[in-house]
Amino acid sequence: MGRNAGRALGHHPANVGKALVANKKPARTMSPIIRDFVDVMDATNLSGRALSKKTGVHWVTLSNWKHGVHSPSLVDFEVVASALGYKLELTPMETTND
DSSP: OOTTGGGGGTOOGGGTTOOOOTTOOOOOOSOHHHHHHHHHHHHTTOOHHHHHHHHSSOHHHHHHHHTTSSOOOHHHHHHHHHHTTOOOOOOOOOOOOO
16 A cells, blocks of 8 residues: 555544544534534535635634534634624523522
8 A cells, every 4th residue: 555545544644543434424522602603504504615705714624613623713703603693692600599
């Protein structure tokens, strides 16, 4: 096998140690807010490139968020959310008196 032959099979050096299964979607991030954010991005039916043009955030960056490779910076999160008609805000947590 040639030096790059394994890359076609998902054996790129960046994937070492990751369980890869053919034709299976990569696991999404475990952060609930980012999962919700990705669901909103998916619901727009915009391609990654179209969303990238709309927001100025590179399509590879958007893909990395979707696949849990990276999490968005707060600034990028706000930019994309705003372009999709959402705003980020803090809400107080409910407290219980024990």
